[in-house]
Amino acid sequence: MESRISKIAEILDQNKGEEIESFDLRGSDYFVDFVVIVTSLGDRHNEALLDYLKAGLKPEETFVNVEISDGWVVVDLGDILIHIMTDSYRKLYNLEEFLSEFQKRKS
Numbered sequence: 320m321e322s323r324i325s326k327i328a329e330i331l332d333q334n335k336g337e338e339i340e341s342f343d344l345r346g347s348d349y350f351v352d353f354v355v356i357v358t359s360l361g362d363r364h365n366e367a368l369l370d371y372l373k374a375g376l377k378p379e380e381t382f383v384n385v386e387i388s389d390g391w392v393v394v395d396l397g398d399i400l401i402h403i404m405t406d407s408y409r410k411l412y413n414l415e416e417f418l419s420e421f422q423k424r425k426s
Contacts, residue, residue, distance in 0.1 A: 320345075320398075323380070324353055327401060330375040331357045336368055336403070340415060347421040352398045354418055358409050365392045365403045372401065 328339050336357040345352045359365045369385065369392050376382075376396075384395040390408040394401040402414060 320352065323399065324355065326376070327355055327372065327399070330371055331355075331368060331403075334368055334371045335360060335364070338409075342415075342418040342422055344418070344421050347424050349418075349421040351395075351400050354400045354402065354414070356402045356404065356409070356414055356418075358406050359403055361405055362389060365390070365405065368392070368403050369394065 324341050328341065331339050336359065338356075338358045340356050342354045342356075343352070344354060357368065359368055366387065369387070372394060373382065380396050382394060383397050384393075386393040386395075390405040392401075392403040394403070404412070
């Protein structure tokens with residue numbers, strides 16, 4: 320599992336993704352095992368990072384669902400969620416604080 324997270328982080332880092340953080344939520348009551356959050360340089364960069372992930376992770380990874388909206392892309396790999404967000408969306412939604420609570424509740 321950690322090697323998959325490392326590969327995701329490496330792809331994002333190589334393509335100018337910023338402030339990459341991962342949350343190990345195994346053993347918590349969250350609905351996935353890992354969440355990765357990355358800050359993009361803007362909306363176009365969101366979609367470019369998504370394209371880099373698709374190119375770098377397929378066919379090993381199955382993209383269960385991808386949601387694209389202004390400022391935010393969510394990639395569902397089944398047991399891993401990847402949030403690609405502009406800086407303003409990342410600050411607004413502050414997912415790190417939310418996910419930290421789940422990490423504290425791990426059994």
